[in-house]
Amino acid sequence: MTTFHRTYIRSIVARLLSSRVPVCSPCNRRLFSNGVIEDNDIVLLKRVGSAAQTAPILSPRLCANGKLKIDSDSISHDHIIGQKVRDVVISRKKRLYRLSQPSLAEYTDYTPRLVTPIYAQDASAIVSLLDIHPALPAAEIGKDEERFEIFEAGTGHGALTLNLARAIHAANTAPPTIPDDSGNVPVQDGETSDQMKEAEIALKVAQEKYDKWRYNRKAIIHTLDVSQQYSAHAQTIVRNFRDGIYFPHVDFHVGTIPDYISGRLEKSLLPFLDHAILDLPSCDDYIEDISKALKPNGVLLVFCPNITQINACVLGIKSKGLPLFLESAVELGAGSVGGREWDIRPVRTRAFLKAMAEEAVKKEAEKIEKLAADAGDLLEPPSPVDPTGTISATEYVDPLPTPGVDGWELVCRPKLAPQRVILNMTRRIVRTICQLAALTAVSIVVVYFLDNRFRVLPSALHNVMPAHHPGLVITDITVTTCSQVNLFTSCRLDADEWHRVEKDLYLGTGWVSSAYVHIKRKKEEELLPEDKVVVDVKVGRLDPSNGQKGEENERWESRPAGLWIKRSAKRHASDSSKAITAVDVLFGADAVDPRNGWQTIGTGLLLDNSGEIQEAQLSVRRGKPSTPPKAVPRINDNAKFKIMQVSDLHLSTGTGHCRDEQPVGLNGQRRDCS
Missing domain, CATH: 2.100.10.50 (Vitelline Membrane Outer Layer Protein I, subunit A)
Incomplete structure (x- = not known):
């Protein structure tokens, strides 16, 4: 029996033995996984045993008699329903696919799209920049608590909406069952009018309970889009993830930013947004409206495709005098975790400041002369001109020139990499040196033993080895x-x-x-x-x-x-x-x-x-000839030393006459050579 047949039989047995959890109603939802795939679930299929790297396949909601098409192949939904996560199913063309529960990143990246989504790694970076820490819900419903609200302009695909909802959903209590959007009560064969009325009453009670829970929420994501089509598609994306686990925490709106902000401010003049995110063209046109609704210490995050639009936002905030300051600018997708930070700030050159001061002094002098001429006297002006080029603090000075010619320039450059990257690289280099040193030591030992037994080194190296004689x-x-x-x-x-x-x-x-x-x-x-x-x-x-x-x-x-x-x-x-x-x-x-x-x-x-x-x-x-040790000169404590020079010394190993005896006949012509 081949591996294919064993896998096929195992999948059939698993389907026959798996217990099916009955669905009480079309509105039944599971906010956790019991390991068994059921109706209305969404699964991720990954090819098994394929040499080619194929992308995972995200299924639609599973239903009886349904079919999942995979290029020219297909898998029946009935073959998937009843299986467990990590089981293997077989397609019509006998290809193996492993079932898994899609993560949030996989779900947002592989769901059908109408617009380009914010990818998972970028969405995670945006949420981390907001540094959201929601408070736990109060034990008593209706207790007076400040509501935490985040506004997202540009719903798009709904990927960022899902990540934001995951970050704040812990601040709300567990939501009740989500009623059916259509409002229609499902009719089954054989039902009487009394049973239908009871079903309508139950649906109405569920809707009232759900609306009451939504009214008492303490954390909400407001997402707005100008397109009804895109907003409806994003709403479907959010609701289908894990049976709508984050759907109750999001409010979807269709319209423009000024209409939504002005409508909310008419009801209450106080700011109501804790954070705001702009992901749409011409973000600088809406910053002033958002700043009116943003709470103190709130964060406005602008998502732009290029640095030029960021510069326009910075200059717009500076020129309009909005109560905002640039905290950081991060380039996402730059090949590093968390993105690459940029240094963007408006500055004025020293030359412009000096020229502006001189111009103000000149205007002040002309004004004083004109006042003196009109008065008809030669008294000294009450506000003398400071010869150093500054203006007296008691005299009113004209405001700065209008934006565009006020001398503001932008510093726009990426910041240097953090030191931790260099430290990690240095550690890697040290580790490589240690590995090379260990490898070299082992190689030397191996060559040493091989040379002792089989003489593998050339003579020039073999002779200098400590166990060999060079002569x-x-x-x-x-x-x-x-x-x-x-x-x-x-x-x-x-x-x-x-x-x-x-x-x-x-x-x-x-x-x-x-x-x-x-x-x-x-x-x-x-x-x-x-x-x-x-x-x-x-x-x-x-x-x-x-x-x-x-x-x-x-x-x-x-x-x-x-x-x-x-x-x-x-x-x-x-x-x-x-x-x-x-x-x-x-x-x-x-x-x-x-x-x-x-x-x-x-x-x-x-x-x-x-x-x-x-x-x-x-x-x-x-053995090897020994090298005589070199004598170390000895110097006394008083820095004095003696030198003895032997001019001529003959050593002989045999009996004979001294050679070149000097002086001749010394010591009675006795032979002193030894």
Whole structure:
């Protein structure tokens, strides 16, 4: 059985098992969702399993035997009624759609429209700018409370009306059942005249109860439009959302702004609007009428498609002297939550103010001279002219010039982005740097272990790794003896494989014999799998593995002159700190190697005719050559220090004469070189 068949059977079973809630009358409304879709509900259908991004589909009110058309496809209303939210239904062409309850934003964006609506994100921003906080309704009906009223000019699609009603509906008590608009009592077959009269009386009582509730409302949205068609369409949009949950809190009007405002002010001269919203052409023509009906501290919000109309409103308020001031100008749909704020304010240039002051002083002087001439005397004028260019406060000054030539200019520019955006961006950059640092550290560790096992780095990088030796490692050590009378012997082995330590082990005292130490060395990258690395050297007549604790299983290889070497072919033997990387020869029974990292074997080589003075000892270096630490100059507290300069110093590792002795014959011509 395929997934399609399972889904189809599941939908049929759900329809058969779902309980239908009976509708008592056509006027029955549910202000909450019980999870089961019923008659008169509106649902949102979203395509399931489609690769293409298709827009959701908003259904009309569901009814029995109805059909929802979707392009060339359709779904019967009977297949939807009885299902639960989030269930899947199948269309005529076997397409899957998931049912959901539309949100306010989805409802206003996908309902049929006659005019362009204010989209959900813009409507939410407008409501948040008004900062509405309705008070809870009083416990006693009819208690004297101030009514909260918002006026919306330009109903349009009704999207903003729904958002405003949602913001203020908590200030009213729960509304009764909304009566049928037609006023007609539904007639059913078999009903008598008495039953019809009872139904008419019940409808009349419901209407009176509803009208009384509307009269006692404490929060109202007044929405006005000049078009009867648009107003009726918006009324339908508001009433169909969630079975009219916000419809009782809205009053719809058709007409003009001056007629509505003047009609309300005739009944009461006091302002009655807490907030007002203008969403129509030429908003600046109606600001004066709205300001008369706006309460103190009330907000007038003007919704315009361009900044030019905003400028006209600001200049109109300034020129007419209306009791309004610009609090903020926000550009909606600017790609940020809440919109982008603009800086719009009227200003006067300093040059105009200076010229206006000079003109006023000039007119005042001419006026005083004229008064003096008419009086026929030469008395000083009572209001002298201030030489600094200002006017005496006791004299009347003509009002400012008329609008248009009064020097007012507009500052109109978007404000800079708030600091929080920059902080969020900085945090993202820091987070990226941390991620890159962690990735780099992990990569270095992985490469380090791979290089230890498989040598993946080039030699230039491999040699500087802390576990590797940049120089050579010793793979073999031997001692060769040659005789001048035996032509078949040689003290020099194959130079391509062996390196000779240029020190005669007999120090030239042998009559016909000489002996030299030869070592075989390779670079670490040139080692073959079969190559072994020397890890220890000893001198003796017996195998070092005999009689020494811990070396019973070690294999030592014998070489001439009592030399024993231990070699290892393990993978990391060349990286070990025990690996021998250099070999030298010292002379003397008490020879000591002063070089850092060097150490003598302790036992001299077993040669045939070597004496105590000529006793040859091997000195080896293990691991990486150490760098001698740099001495830190020491300065006394009195800022004085001493400098010792060694002009010429010779160090020798063998018995011999001092080279370049100076002065000659010092200390009784004793050899001080060591």
